[in-house]
Amino acid sequence: xxxxxxxxxxxxxxxxxxxxxxxxxxxxxxxxxxxxxxxxxxxxxxxxxxxxxxxxxxxxxxxxxxxxxxxxxxxxxxxxxxxxxxxxxxxxxxxxxxxxxxxxxxxxxxxxxxxxxxxxxxxxxxxxxxxxxxxxxxxxxxxxxxxxxxxxxxxxxxxxxxxxxxxxxxxxxxxxxxxxxxxxxxxxxxxxxxxxxxxxxxxxxxxxxxxxxxxxxxxxxxxxxxxxxxxxxxxxxxxxxxxxxxxxxxxxxxxxxxxxxxxxxxxxxxxxxxxxxxxxxxxxxxxxxx
Amino acid sequence: xxxxxxxxxxxxxxxxxxxxxxxxxxxxxxxxxxxxxxxxxxxxxxxxxxxxxxxxxxxxxxxxxxxxxxxxxxxxxxxxxxxxxxxxxxxxxxxxxxxxxxxxxxxxxxxxxxxxxxxxxxxxxxxxxxxxxxxxxxxxxxxxxxxxxxxxxxxxxxxxxxxxxxxxxxxxxxxxxxxxxxxxxxxxxxxxxxxxxxxxxxxxxxxxxxxxxxxxxxxxxxxxxxxxxxxxxxxxxxxxx
Numbered sequence: 343x344x345x346x347x348x349x350x351x352x353x354x355x356x357x358x359x360x361x362x363x364x365x366x367x368x369x370x371x372x373x374x375x376x377x378x379x380x381x382x383x384x385x386x387x388x389x390x391x392x393x394x395x396x397x398x399x400x401x402x403x404x405x406x407x408x409x410x411x412x413x414x415x416x417x418x419x420x421x422x423x424x425x426x427x428x429x430x431x432x433x434x435x436x437x438x439x440x441x442x443x444x445x446x447x448x449x450x451x452x453x454x455x456x457x458x459x460x461x462x463x464x465x466x467x468x469x470x471x472x473x474x475x476x477x478x479x480x481x482x483x484x485x486x487x488x489x490x491x492x493x494x495x496x497x498x499x500x501x502x503x504x505x506x507x508x509x510x511x512x513x514x515x516x517x518x519x520x521x522x523x524x525x526x527x528x529x530x531x532x533x534x535x536x537x538x539x540x541x542x543x544x545x546x547x548x549x550x551x552x553x554x555x556x557x558x559x560x561x562x563x564x565x566x567x568x569x570x571x572x573x574x575x576x577x578x579x580x581x582x583x584x585x586x587x588x589x590x591x592x593x594x595x596x597x598x599x600x601x602x603x604x605x606x607x608x609x610x611x612x613x614x615x616x617x618x619x620x621x622x623x624x625x626x627x628x629x630x631x632x
Numbered sequence: 633x634x635x636x637x638x639x640x641x642x643x644x645x646x647x648x649x650x651x652x653x654x655x656x657x658x659x660x661x662x663x664x665x666x667x668x669x670x671x672x673x674x675x676x677x678x679x680x681x682x683x684x685x686x687x688x689x690x691x692x693x694x695x696x697x698x699x700x701x702x703x704x705x706x707x708x709x710x711x712x713x714x715x716x717x718x719x720x721x722x723x724x725x726x727x728x729x730x731x732x733x734x735x736x737x738x739x740x741x742x743x744x745x746x747x748x749x750x751x752x753x754x755x756x757x758x759x760x761x762x763x764x765x766x767x768x769x770x771x772x773x774x775x776x777x778x779x780x781x782x783x784x785x786x787x788x789x790x791x792x793x794x795x796x797x798x799x800x801x802x803x804x805x806x807x808x809x810x811x812x813x814x815x816x817x818x819x820x821x822x823x824x825x826x827x828x829x830x831x832x833x834x835x836x837x838x839x840x841x842x843x844x845x846x847x848x849x850x851x852x853x854x855x856x857x858x859x860x861x862x863x864x865x866x867x868x869x870x871x872x873x
Contacts, residue, residue: 511731515724522722525684526736527710527789 344480349601350594355486355555357593358493362548363566364573365500365585366541372517372580372628373537376429376436379443381545382567383450384421388413388546389558390454393463396553406468414547421542425535447563455560465553485554492551496544497586504582513537517580569596572615578628587626635698637662637824638683638714638793643692645675645682652678653689656850658843660793662697665815665825667839667856669832669870674845676828677719680795683826684716685709696793711738715791719798719828721782725771729762732770732781736788755784758814776807783814794818797828812838832870836860844869 367381394400395409404412424446432438466472467485474481504510516523516530524530549562556562573592577584592611599610618625636659645653653675660666670676681687683694685706694702696712704712724732733752748754756763759780765773770781779799786794796815800808816838819825829835835842836856844852846869852859 508734511727511735514727514731515735518724518726519722521686521706522718522724523735524706525686525710525716525718526785527707527738528735529707 347480348482349597351482351486351490353594353597354590355489355593356597357590358490359548359552359555360569360573360592361493361586361589362496362544362551364570364577364589365497365582366537366544367570368574368577368579368581368585369513369517369537370541371574373513373520374429374439374534375520376439376443377571378538378541379440379567380424380447380450381541381570382563382565383447384417384542384545385549385552385566386454386558386563387420387450388417388549389465389553389556389562390458390463390549391416391546392550393465393553393558394458396465396550397463399458406466410547410550413550414543417546418539418543422535422539424542425538429538430531430534447567451560451563454563458558458560460560462557462559463553464557465550467554489551489555496547497582500582509536569611572611575615575625576618578625581625581627584625584627634662636660636695637664637697638826639693639695640679640683641693641695643679643682643689643694645678645687645689647678647687652848653682654848656692656845656848658850658853660824660826661841662824663819663822664840665819665827665838666841666843667832667835668826668828668843668845669830669835670845670851671870672830673847674869675848676845677797678848679845680716680718680797680826680828683709683795684714710789710791713790713792715786715789715794717779717782717786717794717796717799719801721775721778723770723773723778723781723785725769727770728767729770729773729781730766732785733788736785738789749790750787752788755787758817759784776803776810779803779807779811780814783811787818792824794823794825795828796825798830799827800829800831800834808834830870 363381363385367378370376370378392409392413395404395412396406428442429439432442471485471488473484475484475487504513512523512528513533515528516533520530569592573585573588576591577588595611595614596607599607603610638660641657643653643656644651656675656679658666668676668679678687682689685701685704685708688703692702693700696714699712701709701712724735727735730752733755737751739749756766761777762780762784765777770778773781783799799811799815803811812834815825815827819838827835827839839856842852842854842856842859843850851869
């Protein structure tokens with residue numbers, strides 16, 4: 343009983359991290375029509391930059407949450423820069439954009455290896471969240487529950503932004519029909535930059551708050567990117583609800599797969615993706631066929 | 633002579649290798665309505681796409697009130713006071729009716745419009761049915777309501793030049809009459825309008841000027857009265873009607 347409950351909490355926690363990672367990935371995919379293959383790298387960069395401050399690699403230590411905010415802002419700025427300077431130059435050329443993001447992800451991996459070396463960095467759990475919460479005889483790690491709460495709060499904030507503001511309506515209009523959005527005067531290219539920065543920041547935030555659970559190591563990017571892809575294909579691109587439901591599903595599949603069928607973990611993970619692509623290519627909640 | 637609201641001058645446009653517009657020129661006078669007629673594939677929608685900046689022409693110039701806009705992006709051309717009601721309506725299907733309007737709201741640039749800017753309320757004033765459905769998802773509207781929304785959305789930019797690409801397409805006759813009555817009112821308010829249609833009967837009633845395209849070229853430039861009087865054989869350009 344204990345085993346199943348713990349596995350369930352772990353699945354939801356991981357689903358929460360995946361949501362933070364894939365919400366931006368999905369919006370970028372939906373609006374700009376490119377699978378942003380740097381998304382795993384942005385997650386890893388956020389984790390490394392945040393860990394640098396938490397561990398004190400520069401000779402001073404910062405509070406975990408302050409470090410997380412700094413990492414988020416830094417990587418969001420980097421994302422905006424990459425969109426303005428590189429992707430902007432290749433309008434409409436999706437293959438070139440995909441190749442640029444792939445190239446950037448390799449460069450980011452090399453950069454991280456050079457800066458932070460090959461050994462994993464262990465990030466301590468933030469102060470006050472290191473303990474356990476007891477429900478009867480079962481103890482849950484407090485930090486994992488905190489991640490669930492944070493992911494839920496971010497989900498609500500994103501929903502409010504997308505569903506209740508004019509900016510959100512413009513982004514959705516751009517996802518619906520980018521050419522028409524421009525015809526009615528929406529500056530879609532500015533939306534691209536905003537959405538790219540937002541997605542990059544969210545990925546970085548997921549990276550650092552996932553640090554105490556996953557640790558930070560070379561290859562973290564390539565571990566996370568396929569998961570984001572599966573989430574977006576399951577949930578449908580450009581749909582916040584799709585990312586949310588897809589993340590929880592993948593969180594469960596991943597954790598239960600690893601626990602019950604460890605030798606088939608990837609099979610269990612990618613099989614549902616293949617089925618969705620064959621049977622419902624727009625995903626569970628998506629509007630576009632990728 | 634007064635400056636025209638919109639002029640296309642010697643436009644050549646291509647889709648890939650296919651030459652879809654060849655040396656197309658016409659002018660829309662201020663506060664006038666120009667009916668743009670032609671068969672399927674004659675290049676009517678392409679003229680609209682070129683004007684709106686969706687398809688940059690290979691040669692030629694598009695001017696809005698005398699100012700060249702050729703090569704500008706659609707959002708910049710929209711800011712110059714041009715709005716499009718596109719073929720197939722293309723409303724933002726996942727947005728509510730109200731959201732479809734507010735995303736298109738824009739304060740006109742100084743000197744661009746003499747009229748009070750359009751707002752949600754003034755659009756709801758001419759289309760009360762949209763107000764009743766303002767919080768519905770646009771995909772759930774009927775065809776006629778979607779057409780009203782597409783027109784309302786175009787008006788939210790407070791345009792000086794309104795391009796309407798087959799607004800009667802796929803609508804019941806009664807709804808077509810309603811839409812045409814609205815178009816007539818917009819014209820009376822001083823808006824300069826290009827009305828693209830396949831059905832010449834609709835256009836002859838309301839347009840001041842007629843341009844007929846045939847396979848990417850301007851075949852006829854005239855007025856409804858002159859076309860009636862001269863008895864030009866329109867079937868040659870428009871097919872049987």
